[in-house]
Amino acid sequence: MTAPVRVLVVDDQELVRAGLRGILRSRFGFEIVGECENGGAVGAAVATHRPDVVLMDVRMPVMDGVTATEALRRSADSPPVLVLTTFDDDEVLAGALRAGASGFVLKGVPAEDLQRAVRTVADGGAWLDPAVTGRVLTTYRAAPSTARTTPELDRLTAREREVLALIGAGRSNAEIAADLVLGEGTVKTHVNHVFAKLQLRDRAAAVVFAFDSGLVNPRR
Structure with missing residues (x-):
């Protein structure tokens, strides 16, 4: 039997986390091993739970998802990060890529797409939501830090x-x-x-x- 994909969920809204619990259930091959309400708690949660992938919101109090991703990815053995956002904000998503995220998916996508995205990133792949990829890459390329x-x-x-x-x-x-x-x-x-x-x-x-x-x- 294939081991479930271990997911750490990082989002400040309980309603969103509850929805993710329903989508990423064991019957679909997932296990939510921990939850964080802000990016500042991610490092300790990763050390404790050793997830296969971190599903990270970007707009959070204390520490935003881009900063948390950058801090996490400084460690060579850190798990991949999949950014989950409701914001159609090209600069934020481009910043997540620069910080080391393995991709991004917009909230509101069908459950099957989110499941595929999580599996892909957990397997070492990248997932860039096709709805905004072209614009985000334009912003990514324009940043001086990526020149x-x-x-x-x-x-x-x-x-x-x-x-x-x-x-x-x-x-x-x-x-x-x-x-x-x-x-x-x-x-x-x-x-x-x-x-x-x-x-x-x-x-x-x-x-x-x-x-x-x-x-x-x-x-x-």
Whole structure:
């Protein structure tokens, strides 16, 4: 039997947390191992509960979700963060990516989409809500803190480009392996080579690069 995905929920509204408890139930393959009402409590909760993924609101008292994400991601063994927000605020979501979040999903999406997003991020993937991805990436690229010389795609082999394009499309390693008829170990090696050659921090950064380079169409 597959172990449930262990989730730490961070949101200051009890009504929202109650709704997430209903969506991320054990019958669907999840376990909510802890809850926090503000970002300042996240570090201790992660140390105590060791979740597979942190589902993080952005607008909270004491410490907002972007600051909490940045603090959490300073630790090499920290779990991935999926930002959950009701705000159609491109700058906040771009800030979450810069802070190290593995993606974002808007509150109000169908339960199945939220479940898929949590599973994808827990598995080491990235999830960028397609409804706002194009705008958010425009804001992300415009920030001075992200300015750098963009590595050329010709550093990659043809196969590595295929892998990067599939990462940008939101595929997990297992899905990439199935799409390209490769072993998962081989795909992992290709992913590591892509990260090293393009100097990418994580999978979310690879998604951003795939959009920037034109390998993925933001309108898809």
